[in-house]
Amino acid sequence: MPKLSEDRIADVLALLDSRLSYRQIAKRTGLSIGSISNIRAQYRPDIENLPAGRPPVLSPADVRHAQRLICSSKADTATKATSILRNI
Template identity: 80%
Template structure:
């Protein structure tokens, strides 16, 4: 259950959620906890998809295919050689 929040506070959180900001960024701007922001999203905007978490990929899919091609063709024997070529 949500704590008592003003309508202005909830509407500002919803506007920030609609602008695709992360929970952490919204928490810094509003002073609310990440848990409260999550509860507001669950109650008022259940259709918004969750943002992917974790570290972004270092290699693009094209880089991965190129590395596989280098190894299969014998142009690179080790990961170190692949790294130097990429």
Template identity: 40%
Template sequence: MPITPAQLAQVHHLLDSRNHSHREIASIVGVHPSTICRIQHRDRPLLPKHGGGRPAKLTERDMRYGKRLITSGKVDTATQLAKELSKTNKESVSAATVRRHLRKAGMRAVAVKKKQAA
């Protein structure tokens, strides 16, 4: 059964809103999810793909706060930062998660050079 122009317009509107997955759009419009995928590839090829996966445990706000704590010298390690963020978020955050987010934000670990004894 071919898709009607009204259904096609509704699919375009829902795709452009970027608030729904293909499966959700298919259930709203009443067509198969692969039809939605084909319509997107044909009519809206430049739409960004859905990120997918699990939502990030740390938000952009958390990372800005974390970078500020590091640059101000209040925390020195990812472990200390993880403890601090766990206090503010009321949800445990591992040091590995903090390290991964810091690397993604462009920060990296640097070994402190020892001073020579005089």
């Protein structure tokens, strides 16, 4: 496999510094996710990983509000709390 040019590596590093995901960088550059991971490991080992997984549906304020509804007996079940939260 041919070595990557310094320009391509610089492009990947710039995209990594802008906090794009590996998938987004791969789509923009045409490189594999493994190549991007190797570049990051070699040139930017101190960069924090992006949070993995799906973002939460409820904000912390919504979770707290649902807890208050259930604890204050305004909602008996999670289903009732959900319907109240949707109507806010």
